[in-house]
Amino acid sequence: TNIVPEQEASSLFEELETESLTPYSNYYPGIDATPSVLSAQQSTDQMEIIIVTADNEVTRTIVTNVKREAFQEVGLKLREEVLLNQYPGIIRLQKMRNQTHLEPAQILYNWMIKPVENQLEAQEIENLVFVLPSELRLIPLATLHDGEEYIVQKGYSVGLAPALSM
Numbered sequence: 001t002n003i004v005p006e007q008e009a010s011s012l013f014e015e016l017e018t019e020s021l022t023p024y025s026n027y028y029p030g031i032d033a034t035p036s037v038l039s040a041q042q043s044t045d046q047m048e049i050i051i052v053t054a055d056n057e058v059t060r061t062i063v064t065n066v067k068r069e070a071f072q073e074v075g076l077k078l079r080e081e082v083l084l085n086q087y088p089g090i091i092r093l094q095k096m097r098n099q100t101h102l103e104p105a106q107i108l109y110n111w112m113i114k115p116v117e118n119q120l121e122a123q124e125i126e127n128l129v130f131v132l133p134s135e136l137r138l139i140p141l142a143t144l145h146d147g148e149e150y151i152v153q154k155g156y157s158v159g160l161a162p163a164l165s166m
Contacts, residue, residue, distance in 0.1 A: 047071060049116050053123060059116075066111050068133070074111075075139040078104035082140045105145040113144060113151065120156075129159045137162065 047066040051059045081101035113120070130141055141158040144151040151158060
């Protein structure tokens with residue numbers, strides 16, 4: 001985890017903003033979301049966790065060995081396991097009993113929270129707002145699980161924002 005200088009943070013926010021708003025520019029003509037030269041898909045495709053505190057301190061943590069495709073695959077698996085209403089009754093009951101959602105929930109927790117967990121605790125951060133790429137916004141974040149508890153049982157509130165400025 002590295003503290004990001006103000007100028008680099010500003011550039012980083014512009015990249016994130018462009019990526020997160022681009023899908024909306026097709027639907028809302030008032031949103032200026034011209035793609036930038038560098039976006040997450042064109043860069044290393046490596047997962048990064050960016051934390052902005054209430055004091056506007058920005059830190060950046062690169063999560064090694066987690067690529068966008070793997071993150072998307074596990075995220076969609078979790079979503080599928082949580083949305084049980086798509087299954088017939090007996091399969092739904094079986095999945096609930098077997099808690100089939102826990103494996104992808106724990107993988108995502110280990111990728112998204114574990115690398116910055118000490119920082120969250122040290123700074124007493126309790127409210128987490130995630131800005132995810134459009135294809136990953138349907139991940140049920142409240143089901144992230146550390147192996148013992150769901151993230152909300154640990155005292156965190158979780159939310160999702162479509163972009164940094166919205």
